[in-house]
Amino acid sequence: MPPIVVSLINLKGGVGKTTTTVQLAECxxxxxxxxxLVIDLDPQTNATISLIEEERWEELDDQGLTIFQLFQDKLDGTSVFDIRRAIQRGVSNLGLDGLSLLPSSIRLINVQDRMSEIPVKLGYAITPMEVLKAAIHDVPGQFDYVLIDCPPNLGFITRNGIEISDYFFIPTIPDTLSTYGIPQIVKSIEQFSRERPLLKIRCLGLVVTKFYSRSEAxxxxxxxxxxxxxxxxxxxxLPPAPIFKTVIPLANTFADVPLTDNKPKSFKEKYGRSRSGDRYLYQYVIDLTKEFMDHAGR
Ligand SMILES: Nc1ncnc2c1ncn2[C@@H]1O[C@H](COP(=O)(O)OP(=O)(O)OP(=O)(O)O)[C@@H](O)[C@H]1O
Ligand SMILES: [Mg+2]
Known part of the structure; x- marks a missing residue:
């Protein structure tokens, strides 16, 4: 059975796309x-650094085993990138055998503005949107879910995620600036689907993140x-997509999680060091993940 592929998208930065990707994946x-499998499509490399140590990332980057090299190969006419070797197994400081990562690289910044050159370089055999799709073909169906952490835009790199996704999922802070771009996301992706009839992507829903109950806004x-x-x-x-019932509270523990060097013994220890209201924080992630599976299937 093929995996269920979900891209986490919001045009606004800092709304919790990466945090939600990593939380869902670990849970x-x-x-x-x-x-x-987590695919990090963001040159900021935040999901990558949340899941593997920086030294390991540097080695992979040096060896051309990040998503940057996949695109750079298309521009250079080289074939350095090897997806089977690039996918890192057993990532996260929870030591989870079932969790894999296709890492990103800061060098992705160098290729994102050159993506439109790809068809010219390759004799129009491929569009700039289909590079990831062609590469992922070589990965046997060993995953239940693929979660794609996207940068805060709908450029060619994000379009590579959209191209292979069953769903897009929108994390947002419930304030004016974070929600402002949501109609544009839905509209643009609908437009992409009209232009490319093979696209199967639909909206999985929206999750409110970083909710501060004392803020009037x-x-x-x-x-x-x-x-x-x-x-x-x-x-x-279009039929409406759901707003998830689980609301992720603003909490220091969530912000601190990627920074802890120690090895937590369990998921609950990693996410549950404090409470919000009358519940431990890990409970919010478990509830979110349950809802996620209910809506996405499997
Ligand atoms: N529930 C939360 N409570 C407090 N801080 C949070 C919460 N969720 C995320 N953060 C923090 O907010 C910041 C932004 O989160 P994150 O990196 O997940 O957003 P993003 O949407 O991926 O941003 P970008 O668009 O830059 O990739 C990070 O420092 C993160 O640790
Ligand atoms: Mg991010």
Whole structure:
């Protein structure tokens, strides 16, 4: 059975795309026994550095075993990148056998503005959107889920994720600036689907992140979201996508998780060091992951 592929997308930076990707991935593997591949498409390399040590990343980057090399090969006419070797198994400081990572590189910045040259270099055999799709073909179906951490834009690199995705999932802070671009995301992806009939991507839904219950703006935002989100789909004649019931609170523990060098003994220890309201933080991630599986399937 092929994996369920989900791209995490928001045009706004800092809304929790990477944090949600890593939390979902670790929870799916450790609490639900799934096999998950995280693909880091962001030159900021945040998901990569959350899942493997920096020294290991440097070695991989030197050897051309990051997603940067996949695209650079197409520009140079080389074939340095080897997806089977690039995929790192058993990543995360939780030591999860079922969790794999296709790492990113800061050098991706150098290729993102040159992606439109790819068809010319390759005699129009491939569009700049299909590079990842062609490479991932060589990976046997050993994953239940593929989660793609996207940069905060809908450029060619993100389009490579969209091209192979069953769903896009929108993490957002419930404030005006973070939600402003959501209609544009849904509209643009709908437009991509019209231009490329083979695309199967649909909206999985939206999850509110970094919710601060004492902020009037957040409370107002969260109350207005359902009507606003439904309207986005209605305007395009599409069925509405759900807003997830789980709301991820603003909490220092979530911000600190990627910075801890120590080896937590369990998922609950890693995410559960403090409470928000009357619940441990790990419980929010478990609830989110359960909802995620209910909506995405499997
Ligand atoms: N629930 C939370 N509570 C507090 N801080 C959080 C929470 N979720 C994420 N953060 C912190 O907020 C910052 C932004 O989160 P993250 O990197 O996941 O966002 P992003 O959408 O991936 O950003 P970018 O667009 O730059 O890739 C990070 O420092 C992260 O640790
Ligand atoms: Mg990110």
């Amino acid at each position: 799916l593997v450790s609490e639900y026994g799934k096999r998950v 957040h409370v107002r935002g969260i109350n207005n979201l359902p009507a606003r989100f439904t309207r986005v789909f209605a305007k395009l004649g």
